Amino acid sequence: MVPRPCSVQAALAVIGEKWSLLAVRELAFGVHRFDSIVRNTGAPRDILTNRLRRLESAGVVEKRQYSEHPPRFEYHLTEAGSELRPVLLSLGQWGDRWAVDxxxxxxxHTCGEALELVHTCKACGGEVTGRDLKAEQLTSDWTSAA
Amino acid sequence: MVPRPCSVQAALAVIGEKWSLLAVRELAFGVHRFDSIVRNTGAPRDILTNRLRRLESAGVVEKRQYSEHPPRFEYHLTEAGSELRPVLLSLGQWGDRWAVDxxxxxxxHTCGEALELVHTCKACGGEVTGRDLKAEQLTSDWTSAA
DNA sequence: CCTAGTGGGTTGGAAAAGTCAACCCACATC
DNA sequence: GATGTGGGTTGACTTTTCCAACCCACTAGG
Structure with missing residues (x-):
C-alpha cells in the first residue's frame, strides 16, 4: 500500500522540516542575514545552514552575494518562496486563534487596515470555511483504504 | 537573545511535527480510523500514535469510541482542527504549483466548482498576494536584531 | 599594534526523534 | 481452528537535532 499522492505532502517535503518555515517567515519579514535569522528563530546554526541549502535547491530561496572579501550572502525569497506568504498568514491566523493567548x-495590508484574512472561492466568491468542501483524488490508480 | 514571539511559531509547535499535518489532512478528508491513516500517510504506527495523542491534548483532534469490546476509536477534528482546513488548502495549492507536476x-466547493482559493483582506476586500503587506511586532519588549 | 566584534559558517559528541519489524489481545468471519 | 482486522506496544537500530566550541576574514576602536 502506497501513501496517498498529495500536494500537501509534496509541499511539506519542501518546507515541512523543522525550522524551514520559520526561516521563510523571517525572509518574508525582511530579515535576510544568516545571524539575524538564527537569532530570530532560535534555530541551531548548523541546522539553519542545512535548511537554507535545501530551500535554495528547492527554488524557494536564493542566495545573493553582497560582499566579496570575505564572501557574504543574503537570503531572499524567490517567487515560489513569496507565494508561501498566504500559507504563513493562514498559519499565523490559526495560531493567533488557537495556540496563543x-x-x-x-x-x-496595503489598504492600511490590519489584515484579517478571508479565504474565498474564486468561482463563486463565497467564503470558504473549510466545512463546506470535498476532496477528490485525481490519480485514478490510487485507492483509499478507508 | 530570545526568538521572535510569533503565532506562526506557536502554530508550528502544535502541528509542525512530522506527520501531524498529514494526519489532520486525512481527518479532513473523512478518514477517521487509525489503520487507514497509517496507510494513507505512510507514517510509522508508533509515531502516529504519538502524534494523535499530542493533537488530542492540544485540542485539535478528538477520540470517539465506536466499540466497547474491544475498545475501538475514531479520530475526528475539533473546531480548532477544522479551522486548519484553510492552512491545508493554501499549502496544497502551493504544492500543486511549486512542488508537483x-x-x-x-x-x-459547495458551489459545485473546483475550488481555487483566493486570499482577500477582510477590511478592503482586495486580494492579498503576499507582496503587499507588512508585519509589525506587537510585543513591545522584543527587538529584532536585523 | 592589540583587542573585540561581526558574518557565515564547520566540527564533534551527546541527546532526542524517527524508523522498522515483530508482537499482543479481543473480537469477527469462514 | 485458521485468518483477518483494529489499535495499538515494544525493543533495537538509524537518523536528526542540539549545543558549545572553533575557525577565518575582515572591520572598528583605542
Missing part, C-alpha cells in the same frame, strides 16, 4: 504580530 | 487532489 495574545496576538503577537500584526499584518498590515 | 500534476495536481493530484481536486477540492470542490
Amino acid at each position: 495574545v496576538p503577537t504580530v500584526r499584518f498590515e | 500534476v495536481p493530484t487532489v481536486r477540492f470542490e
Whole structure:
C-alpha cells in the first residue's frame, strides 16, 4: 500500500522540516542575514545552514552575494518562496486563534487596515470555511483504504 | 537573545511535527480510523500514535469510541482542527504549483466548482498576494536584531 | 599594534526523534 | 481452528537535532 499522492505532502517535503518555515517567515519579514535569522528563530546554526541549502535547491530561496572579501550572502525569497506568504498568514491566523493567548504580530495590508484574512472561492466568491468542501483524488490508480 | 514571539511559531509547535499535518489532512478528508491513516500517510504506527495523542491534548483532534469490546476509536477534528482546513488548502495549492507536476487532489466547493482559493483582506476586500503587506511586532519588549 | 566584534559558517559528541519489524489481545468471519 | 482486522506496544537500530566550541576574514576602536 502506497501513501496517498498529495500536494500537501509534496509541499511539506519542501518546507515541512523543522525550522524551514520559520526561516521563510523571517525572509518574508525582511530579515535576510544568516545571524539575524538564527537569532530570530532560535534555530541551531548548523541546522539553519542545512535548511537554507535545501530551500535554495528547492527554488524557494536564493542566495545573493553582497560582499566579496570575505564572501557574504543574503537570503531572499524567490517567487515560489513569496507565494508561501498566504500559507504563513493562514498559519499565523490559526495560531493567533488557537495556540496563543495574545496576538503577537500584526499584518498590515496595503489598504492600511490590519489584515484579517478571508479565504474565498474564486468561482463563486463565497467564503470558504473549510466545512463546506470535498476532496477528490485525481490519480485514478490510487485507492483509499478507508 | 530570545526568538521572535510569533503565532506562526506557536502554530508550528502544535502541528509542525512530522506527520501531524498529514494526519489532520486525512481527518479532513473523512478518514477517521487509525489503520487507514497509517496507510494513507505512510507514517510509522508508533509515531502516529504519538502524534494523535499530542493533537488530542492540544485540542485539535478528538477520540470517539465506536466499540466497547474491544475498545475501538475514531479520530475526528475539533473546531480548532477544522479551522486548519484553510492552512491545508493554501499549502496544497502551493504544492500543486511549486512542488508537483500534476495536481493530484481536486477540492470542490459547495458551489459545485473546483475550488481555487483566493486570499482577500477582510477590511478592503482586495486580494492579498503576499507582496503587499507588512508585519509589525506587537510585543513591545522584543527587538529584532536585523 | 592589540583587542573585540561581526558574518557565515564547520566540527564533534551527546541527546532526542524517527524508523522498522515483530508482537499482543479481543473480537469477527469462514 | 485458521485468518483477518483494529489499535495499538515494544525493543533495537538509524537518523536528526542540539549545543558549545572553533575557525577565518575582515572591520572598528583605542
